[in-house]
Amino acid sequence: MEETIKVPTMAEYAAQGKQPEVLFFVGCAGSFDDRAKKITKAFVKLLNKANIDFAVLGTEEGCNGDPAKRAGNEFLFQMQAMMNIETMNAYGIKKIVTACPHCFNTLGNEYPELGGKYEVLHHTQFLKSLLKEGRLKVEGGKFKGKKITFHDPCYLGRANNEYEAPRELLEKLEVELIEMRRNKRHGMCCGAGGAQVFKEPEPGTMDVNVKRTEHAMETNSEIIATGCPFCMMMMTDGVKAKNVESSMEVMDIAEMIAQADEL
Amino acid sequence: MQYLTNILFLIALVAAIGFFTINVRKLIRNIKLGRKVDISDNKAARWKNVLLIALGQSKMVVRPIPGLLHIFVYVGFVIINIEMIEIIFDGLFGTHRVLSTVLPMGVYNFLIASFEILAMLVIIAVVLFWTRRNIQKLKRFWAREMKVWPRKDANYILYIEFVLMVLFLMMNAADQRLQVVSPENYSTAGSFPISQFIVPLLADLDVSALVIIERTSWWLHILGVLFFLNYLYYSKHLHIILAFPNVYYGKIKPKGQFENLEAVTKEVKLMMDPNADPFAVAPDATEETPEKFGASDVMDLTRHQLLSAYTCTECGRCTSECPANNTGKLLSPRKIMMDTRDRLEEVSRNIDKNGKFVPDDKQLLDDYITREELWACTTCNACVEACPVSIDPMSIIMAMRQYLVMEQSAAPAELNVAMSNIENNAAPWPYNQMDRMNWAKED
Numbered sequence: 001m002e003e004t005i006k007v008p009t010m011a012e013y014a015a016q017g018k019q020p021e022v023l024f025f026v027g028c029a030g031s032f033d034d035r036a037k038k039i040t041k042a043f044v045k046l047l048n049k050a051n052i053d054f055a056v057l058g059t060e061e062g063c064n065g066d067p068a069k070r071a072g073n074e075f076l077f078q079m080q081a082m083m084n085i086e087t088m089n090a091y092g093i094k095k096i097v098t099a100c101p102h103c104f105n106t107l108g109n110e111y112p113e114l115g116g117k118y119e120v121l122h123h124t125q126f127l128k129s130l131l132k133e134g135r136l137k138v139e140g141g142k143f144k145g146k147k148i149t150f151h152d153p154c155y156l157g158r159a160n161n162e163y164e165a166p167r168e169l170l171e172k173l174e175v176e177l178i179e180m181r182r183n184k185r186h187g188m189c190c191g192a193g194g195a196q197v198f199k200e201p202e203p204g205t206m207d208v209n210v211k212r213t214e215h216a217m218e219t220n221s222e223i224i225a226t227g228c229p230f231c232m233m234m235m236t237d238g239v240k241a242k243n244v245e246s247s248m249e250v251m252d253i254a255e256m257i258a259q260a261d262e263l
Numbered sequence: 264m265q266y267l268t269n270i271l272f273l274i275a276l277v278a279a280i281g282f283f284t285i286n287v288r289k290l291i292r293n294i295k296l297g298r299k300v301d302i303s304d305n306k307a308a309r310w311k312n313v314l315l316i317a318l319g320q321s322k323m324v325v326r327p328i329p330g331l332l333h334i335f336v337y338v339g340f341v342i343i344n345i346e347m348i349e350i351i352f353d354g355l356f357g358t359h360r361v362l363s364t365v366l367p368m369g370v371y372n373f374l375i376a377s378f379e380i381l382a383m384l385v386i387i388a389v390v391l392f393w394t395r396r397n398i399q400k401l402k403r404f405w406a407r408e409m410k411v412w413p414r415k416d417a418n419y420i421l422y423i424e425f426v427l428m429v430l431f432l433m434m435n436a437a438d439q440r441l442q443v444v445s446p447e448n449y450s451t452a453g454s455f456p457i458s459q460f461i462v463p464l465l466a467d468l469d470v471s472a473l474v475i476i477e478r479t480s481w482w483l484h485i486l487g488v489l490f491f492l493n494y495l496y497y498s499k500h501l502h503i504i505l506a507f508p509n510v511y512y513g514k515i516k517p518k519g520q521f522e523n524l525e526a527v528t529k530e531v532k533l534m535m536d537p538n539a540d541p542f543a544v545a546p547d548a549t550e551e552t553p554e555k556f557g558a559s560d561v562m563d564l565t566r567h568q569l570l571s572a573y574t575c576t577e578c579g580r581c582t583s584e585c586p587a588n589n590t591g592k593l594l595s596p597r598k599i600m601m602d603t604r605d606r607l608e609e610v611s612r613n614i615d616k617n618g619k620f621v622p623d624d625k626q627l628l629d630d631y632i633t634r635e636e637l638w639a640c641t642t643c644n645a646c647v648e649a650c651p652v653s654i655d656p657m658s659i660i661m662a663m664r665q666y667l668v669m670e671q672s673a674a675p676a677e678l679n680v681a682m683s684n685i686e687n688n689a690a691p692w693p694y695n696q697m698d699r700m701n702w703a704k705e706d
């Protein structure tokens with residue numbers, strides 16, 4: 001399947017003296033992690049399908065600094081943040097969308113105090129707004145009637161109080177949404193946050209992602225939907241650890257919408 | 264001689280309030296050991312939180328059963344304390360049920376009746392609370408950090424509340440009988456929907472026995488209340504006062520927005536400024552010692568964090584939602600708060616003894632909170648969301664991580680790898696920044 005997807009960069013836009021409607025901040029996972037790259041591509045397909053005038057920073061993008069800050073390295077975080085802010089301010093960025101709740105949180109909440117003030121949206125919020133404006137249509141397609149559970153990413157949900165945008169999209173996909181015993185405000189972390197994903201967990205009785213996968217299994221869902229590349233990694237590992245890969249899949253909501261539309 | 268009881272009462276009252284004042288001042292002194300925080304912002308939002316979360320108990324009822332029971336005790340406590348006005352006046356001036364002589368009888372009867380009903384609800388709640396702790400043994404009350412004293416403390420509070428309510432009802436029951444058998448000394452006042460059921464038990468007693476029961480109940484009740492007031496400082500029960508300021512000072516920003524370290528911002532800006540003179544002496548170099556990054560002891564925490572440590576009532580809702588704790592890790596957000604308070608109290612005793620803090624070769628880090636606990640946190644904010652009184656245990660974990668990383672370079676090895684990757688190639692993994700857009704070319 002050889003298809004090229006249209007991904008313009010800010011540098012190209014600037015060279016033409018143009019400004020895109022929105023910057024897509026891809027993030028490290030979305031750029032480098034094999035599984036997360038699929039989310040990135042699915043989201044780009046949706047942006048193209050909806051004729052969104054967007055661009056990415058490409059090689060000028062750097063880690064937003066979230067893992068450094070949460071590991072306690074404020075120096076490294078602020079260095080990263082200021083480099084990104086310098087780049088984005090130079091391009092006159094106003095609006096940013098990202099498919100990673102960690103980028104979403106850091107750019108939206110922690111960059112302003114360092115001089116980076118943008119309107120930052122999580123991709124589920126952005127897709128919801130496209131839906132409202134009639135620029136994108138979401139239909140159930142192959143997901144219609146399927147049992148699906150949604151895992152709230154901490155940095156989208158509790159950290160920023162966004163519980164509804166992903167659920168509204170799932171509703172449009174006409175799935176049968178079955179909530180886990182812990183959801184929304186009380187959702188349980190996948191175990192990746194606070195830079196945990198980059199290290200081995202401390203000794204305990206089990207891994208956080210396995211416990212969370214057990215919660216998902218209780219719902220008898222076919223798909224664990226989520227909206228975070230790190231939740232994606234953790235839940236995918238959890239599903240493997242529980243040996244339920246044949247009956248359970250982990251998908252990002254953007255991927256589901258793209259697949260429903262056979263993109 | 265006839266004023267003896269009034270004088271005794273005055274002495275008890277002054278002693279109790281005096282001792283309480285001493286402890287309150289100590290409490291304020293200890294909290295002020297922390298760093299100042301600016302909380303002059305968002306006044307409206309802060310008051311709204313006090314109204315909803317503290318007064319309105321909005322987070323307590325997230326768990327309906329203990330939430331409702333807690334509202335019984337809370338409302339009972341607040342309302343029945345109106346009765347304290349009468350008790351203190353009667354005690355000082357030798358009057359009896361003074362409010363019945365100033366308030367219209369209908370109002371007085373309504374007040375006493377509602378106190379009695381609330382007293383009964385408190386008794387029911389307290390018994391159920393005790394059962395949950397000691398018979399049902401709910402997991403969160405028996406976690407590792409719930410050692411002997413925290414468990415005893417919780418039960419003592421329940422016993423005291425139970426006894427105070429029973430004494431209040433006993434006093435009313437005896438008074439009712441006296442209003443019948445000795446109307447010349449006990450004018451008819453009050454409505455007693457609950458204690459009327461105790462009256463038959465007193466039917467055979469004569470006036471002097473009834474007076475003894477009434478007076479003893481009255482005295483034990485007020486002395487119990489004064490004791491309880493002074494027990495607070497030594498107990499997790501301080502939350503009945505501190506919950507209000509703690510909620511007021513609670514975080515208003517989105518939970519995901521962590522504090523920006525201004526001191527670091529200054530240095531980073533200087534580093535990134537191409538015009539900065541690398542050999543320049545900082546203008547205020549002589550002014551003070553360089554700021555310590557993060558926290559290794561209680562003095563490095565903020566005043567709000569220290570206030571939170573005193574506010575924590577050890578309910579364990581934070582710990583029961585913590586993903587690390589749920590999966591058997593050492594970390595317990597409640598323990599973070601309890602350790603902070605224990606260390607702060609140790610520092611407090613040190614200051615009491617020496618006049619000022621004399622280094623004792625101990626600190627919050629390692630001596631109380633281990634690194635293993637700190638590194639297990641996923642910063643998911645579940646503990647912060649769960650706390651009914653707006654405590655943020657995660658902020659203490661973060662401050663201590665900052666100390667470990669920025670002052671000690673003591674991050675776990677794998678995190679050092681991720682961080683040096685970020686530093687070298689702007690991603691936590693060892694991929695070249697120039698390959699950041701390769702995904703667009705792959706299929």
